[in-house]
Amino acid sequence: MRNDLRYQKFVSVMARPAVEEALRGLPKLERRILRLRFIAGRSVEQVSTHLKMSRVRIRKLEAKSLRNMRNGMVSAVRLQEAG
Numbered sequence: 001m002r003n004d005l006r007y008q009k010f011v012s013v014m015a016r017p018a019v020e021e022a023l024r025g026l027p028k029l030e031r032r033i034l035r036l037r038f039i040a041g042r043s044v045e046q047v048s049t050h051l052k053m054s055r056v057r058i059r060k061l062e063a064k065s066l067r068n069m070r071n072g073m074v075s076a077v078r079l080q081e082a083g
Helices: 005-024 028-039 044-051 055-082
Strands: none
Touching: 005 028, 005 055, 028 044, 028 055, 044 055
């Protein structure tokens, strides 16, 4: 079952290398924003204050970064499946 904590932990561990590789493909600022938001657990407000940027800009960069990571990961999977 997908709500099972063991399953979630398994998926998290298995996805980690792909996520780290996708992060490396992002510009430094975008990596920093995602790390502050999702690893450090900071809010958009806290990240915007820390980086001296507007909340709107942080949200846009976060969305762009996540979209680029997702697209890159999907492309990598398709290449693996084709090869």
